[in-house]
Amino acid sequence: MSALLSVAGLTKSFGGVRALDDCGFEVAEGAVGALIGPNGSGKTTAFNVITGYQAADSGSLSFRGRVVRRPDPCRLQRLGLARTFQQPRVFPGLSVLENVVLGRPQHWHALLGRRVPGTDRRRAEALLEEFGLAAHADRPAARLSYGQRRLLEFASVLMADPALILLDEPTAGVNPVMVETMERHIRRRHDEGVTFLIVEHEMRFVMRLCDPVIVLDRGRPIACAAPSDVQNDPRVLDAYLGE
Amino acid sequence: MTALHAESRLRRAGAARAAAFMAVLAVLPFLFNQHWQVNLLVFTVMYAGLASAWNLLGGYAGYPALGHGAFFGLGAYAMAIGAGHLGAGAGYRPFLLVPLIALGTAIVVAPIARVLLRTRAVAFAVLSITVMFMVQTLAYNIRGLTGGSQGLALPIAPFDAATFERPYYFAMAVLLVVTVGVCWVVRTSKLGLALNAVRDDEDRARGLGVQTETVKLLAFVLSAGLTAAFGAVWAYYISYIVPGFAFDPLLSLVAVLMAFLGGRTTLWGPITGAVLVGPAQQYFAYRFGASQLYLIAYAALFLLVIYLLPDGVIPSASRYLDRARTAYRSRATRRDRPDQVPMEPVPPRGGRG
Numbered sequence: 001m002s003a004l005l006s007v008a009g010l011t012k013s014f015g016g017v018r019a020l021d022d023c024g025f026e027v028a029e030g031a032v033g034a035l036i037g038p039n040g041s042g043k044t045t046a047f048n049v050i051t052g053y054q055a056a057d058s059g060s061l062s063f064r065g066r067v068v069r070r071p072d073p074c075r076l077q078r079l080g081l082a083r084t085f086q087q088p089r090v091f092p093g094l095s096v097l098e099n100v101v102l103g104r105p106q107h108w109h110a111l112l113g114r115r116v117p118g119t120d121r122r123r124a125e126a127l128l129e130e131f132g133l134a135a136h137a138d139r140p141a142a143r144l145s146y147g148q149r150r151l152l153e154f155a156s157v158l159m160a161d162p163a164l165i166l167l168d169e170p171t172a173g174v175n176p177v178m179v180e181t182m183e184r185h186i187r188r189r190h191d192e193g194v195t196f197l198i199v200e201h202e203m204r205f206v207m208r209l210c211d212p213v214i215v216l217d218r219g220r221p222i223a224c225a226a227p228s229d230v231q232n233d234p235r236v237l238d239a240y241l242g243e
Numbered sequence: 244m245t246a247l248h249a250e251s252r253l254r255r256a257g258a259a260r261a262a263a264f265m266a267v268l269a270v271l272p273f274l275f276n277q278h279w280q281v282n283l284l285v286f287t288v289m290y291a292g293l294a295s296a297w298n299l300l301g302g303y304a305g306y307p308a309l310g311h312g313a314f315f316g317l318g319a320y321a322m323a324i325g326a327g328h329l330g331a332g333a334g335y336r337p338f339l340l341v342p343l344i345a346l347g348t349a350i351v352v353a354p355i356a357r358v359l360l361r362t363r364a365v366a367f368a369v370l371s372i373t374v375m376f377m378v379q380t381l382a383y384n385i386r387g388l389t390g391g392s393q394g395l396a397l398p399i400a401p402f403d404a405a406t407f408e409r410p411y412y413f414a415m416a417v418l419l420v421v422t423v424g425v426c427w428v429v430r431t432s433k434l435g436l437a438l439n440a441v442r443d444d445e446d447r448a449r450g451l452g453v454q455t456e457t458v459k460l461l462a463f464v465l466s467a468g469l470t471a472a473f474g475a476v477w478a479y480y481i482s483y484i485v486p487g488f489a490f491d492p493l494l495s496l497v498a499v500l501m502a503f504l505g506g507r508t509t510l511w512g513p514i515t516g517a518v519l520v521g522p523a524q525q526y527f528a529y530r531f532g533a534s535q536l537y538l539i540a541y542a543a544l545f546l547l548v549i550y551l552l553p554d555g556v557i558p559s560a561s562r563y564l565d566r567a568r569t570a571y572r573s574r575a576t577r578r579d580r581p582d583q584v585p586m587e588p589v590p591p592r593g594g595r596g
Binding site: 073092 | 431435437439442448451453457
């Protein structure tokens with residue numbers, strides 16, 4: 001399988017702190033990769049740089065076989081790369097349904113079309129049904145709980161049929177039943193051919209779901225292997241437990 | 244039947260409200276036909292339009308523009324120059340210039356808007372005020388065109404003295420209807436959804452593929468063009484303009500105050516705000532005008548609004564109604580089915596996935 005996403009030599013400093021230090025890895029098409037590492041190892045920064053929310057100091061990124069020179073969230077989304085955030089980000093003033101509909105990419109000539117066209121509505125309603133949010137469809141998203149917002153964010157990302165989804169801690173703050181729901185959804189999309197890269201602290205979740213597991217330490221990948229191998233890798237244990 | 248309703252953008256209630264609104268606008272100057280009353284109506288309708296036009300950018304997109312006086316003044320000077328220098332003449336003909344002025348302003352403002360819209364929140368507010376003062380300074384200094392601080396006189400229209408204000412009133416009323424129409428189209432379109440997304444979280448909206456730059460620019464030029472149209476009619480009405488009044492920082496603030504008071508997120512909020520503040524403003528200016536104490540009255544009103552009704556009159560009222568309705572309904576529900584008040588999503592039952 002070819003690499004859907006590959007990054008090389010990513011470096012990003014904040015003041016004197018090197019959040020990413022010559023960071024490079026690949027995510028193969030059809031994989032459910034995990035990006036793990038101790039706190040502050042640069043996982044979220046890697047996400048931000050890959051999705052264009054932050055500019056890297058140096059390094060290169062290629063997605064779907066083409067080099068993306070200046071990553072920009074809008075353009076990457078159009079290329080099929082979507083993400084969620086560590087703190088779930090929804091549009092609090094919009095209804096839950098509208099939040100999902102926004103995930104659908106628009107063309108400028110559709111701007112004067114309906115706010116929520118019928119086809120988008122039906123698709124969004126189906127997604128909300130899947131995520132158990134259908135009862136809240138017409139409420140403002142501000143009224144949702146933390147876990148529900150996470151599900152909503154995930155659902156809205158799916159509207160665009162992305163090829164690669166970066167999930168930043170999808171299970172944090174979500175109740176166990178919803179974690180299972182989340183997992184089921186990830187598996188289902190995976191079966192449909194969607195590739196994932198997941199930042200996660202919940203190790204059981206990672207071990208069940210992900211392969212390969214990429215371990216970051218101080219902004220640099222120190223391992224990239226199957227979950228069982230990573231668990232026994234002395235460098236990984238060292239990074240987590242300290243010298 | 245229900246599907247058809249959901250598909251249609253214009254609900255029956257909305258159409259009825261629009262018809263009632265236009266009917267009221269049409270009969271007002273006949274019900275209140277004293278000169279001072281019609282004068283008050285002209286200004287109230289103008290402010291309702293300015294507040295609605297501001298709301299496109301300030302409310303829907305959440306960009307706190309405080310310099311709409313710039314566009315108002317541009318419209319006013321365009322009218323003065325068009326009707327005076329270029330000889331569009333007196334009578335009804337200058338009114339025909341209004342759509343051209345709106346369009347022209349929208350086009351001229353677009354490049355400035357592109358630059359301004361690179362900033363957000365407080366920086367945007369400050370820059371928008373700065374632009375207003377820059378344009379005002381230009382108006383003071385390009386004497387050949389604007390007459391500088393001496394101002395420009397417009398031709399006096401040969402309207403019947405008994406109903407002199409009426410043509411201006413109807414011009415303002417038509418502009419208000421157009422503005423509300425534009426607001427309605429924006430609200431019910433994808434553009435409105437995109438603008439609301441920009442207001443809530445611009446970066447994430449970009450990440451979802453919303454063309455934030457395009458929609459912000461559209462909101463800005465629509466807002467500026469409509470504001471200029473009101474400025475144009477205003478200039479013809481008062482027939483003599485100077486930079487200090489045409490580019491009035493207070494004008495921008497008052498329109499914002501009205502939108503805040505009525506409710507920024509709503510269609511009718513800015514109009515409600517204008518109806519509440521407009522006449523009061525004229526009264527304050529009349530009573531305390533000389534001492535400028537009326538400015539303090541404004542400030543006090545603004546503080547009260549933010550303290551008591553942070554979302555504005557319309558959202559607060561509708562929330563109150565909603566709560567009353569929900570309370571009523573839940574009382575009814577509890578009587579029927581005492582165990583059903585689902586708040587958390589029901590976990591999906593097994594069988595799927």
